Amino acid sequence: MDLQALRAARRRSLAPRHALLAVPLAMIAIVTAGDLLVPPDVHLGPFLAAAPAVTASFAGPRTTGFIGAVAVLAQVVVAMVRGSVTDLNHTFQIITLLLISVFVTLFAHLREVHEKQLVQLRSVAEAAQQVVLRPLRERLGPLRIASVYLAAAADAQIGGDLYAAARTSHGTRLIIGDVRGKGLDAVGDAALVLGAFRAAAHQEADLPGLVEYLERAVAPELDQAHQSSVGFDDHSEAFITAALIDIPDLGHAVQLVNCGHPSPLLLRGGRVIPLEVDHPAPPLGLSGLAESQLTPQGFPFEPGDILLLYTDGVLEARDEAGGFYPLAERAAAWRGTGPRALLSHLRDDLLAHTPTGTLGDDAAMVAIERLPTPTPLQKGAPRP
Structure with a gap:
């Protein structure tokens, strides 16, 4: 199997990952709806950080960043509906969620780089096998x-x-x-x-x-x-x-x-x-x-x-x-x-x-x- 074949196999393995995007999107929708329905003194916004974290476990940095942006946008919408974006509590929640999204996006990037290195190592191993054995x-x-x-x-x-x-x-x-x-x-x-x-x-x-x-x-x-x-x-x-x-x-x-x-x-x-x-x-x-x-x-x-x-x-x-x-x-x-x-x-x-x-x-x-x-x-x- 050459490098192109390995990359094609990797693309085929990404198809189930796209279906998993429904999980973090559903989490954002549920947390956002719940945050709008609960009393004002109850804040569910911190649970939105789970959405980009879960996405980073199976998707690349672009998808993780997209889910993080959606989660931040959802938190901004909740802050606007429940009061003001400049409210101290909502401001800290938005900043914290933004930082977590950036960190997990970076981790997704590092994982993707590692996967590419593994693909190259497998390709080199296959080439060595063809030459030696x-x-x-x-x-x-x-x-x-x-x-x-x-x-x-x-x-x-x-x-x-x-x-x-x-x-x-x-x-x-x-x-x-x-x-x-x-x-x-x-x-x-x-x-x-x-x-x-x-x-x-x-x-x-x-x-x-x-x-x-x-x-x-x-x-x-x-x-x-x-x-x-x-x-x-x-x-x-x-x-x-x-x-x-x-x-x-x-x-x-x-x-x-x-x-x-x-x-x-x-x-x-x-x-x-x-x-x-x-x-x-x-x-x-x-x-x-x-x-x-x-x-x-x-x-x-x-x-x-x-x-x-x-x-x-x-x-x-x-x-x-x-x-x-x-x-x-x-x-x-x-x-x-x-x-x-x-x-x-x-x-x-x-x-x-x-x-x-x-x-x-x-x-x-x-x-x-x-x-x-x-x-x-x-x-x-x-x-x-």
Whole structure:
């Protein structure tokens, strides 16, 4: 969604606000009529200050100023009908109401400026998402792909989770990862990993070579950034979990190297099969802390199967009782077709699982479906 679309959405949201103008106008009418009917020693004029105050809660400065002017005019009319505008009591009521109207109009102006800043920040976040976390193509070779990203940070569209796909001469390679932390620092680390993946996915012949390249590319940067933020004695908290997948166009298998990331799920015929590797590698940035066994492991991936990749933000979403989101059970209960429908169902179900409809951590999901391989055309047969 670009800036113009956000502004159009904001204009649509203003339509109900205009209907709310009947509330302060009705307040002015009721208070004015009551002030004219009650005995002279009873003054209801101070209640008129509620009209511009209520208006400032939902309208802009122009509308708030207009309601304030109407309230002041109503107080002047009451003063003229009941006696004189120069009466000391009415004079103080008019001056006080005028000052309150000016103050609340100023507050409405500041709120409108803040809303414009939020619109611009959302636009910048969307632009950053398009640059750093590029949308995945719906079709890559014999694969149909869908993705969804849910950022935990308020007013943000991107955080520390990442995913990307690249076509090679023999198939498709994908990565999904999770940077430790949130905010701008996590976005920078995610951009670093994605840039290294896009640069090397076409060059490295196998997954172990690609993982080693990513480690060499991101480890020094992560270590330097961590040292500058927490000092030189602690190197244990700068890392990125990732799962790298190679799906050849020919054959019915998938190769997986898991670097400390949650195991992908394979959906087949109503069953959910976790793809757990025998020798997982440590997260990126921690190669100096453990021996890395970069051995890809193969799993069957038949036509019609759906491979679900996700980050731990999905699993760590809690309900009101503190229970984690049962991703495998919810995926097994799904009876739709296609990766896009699967992610739409899981996204809605995940947000409904949380009490407030928001997540405590960034969450990303990618669904890949292998389509049936077309039969090669016979020699001399007409092309469709």
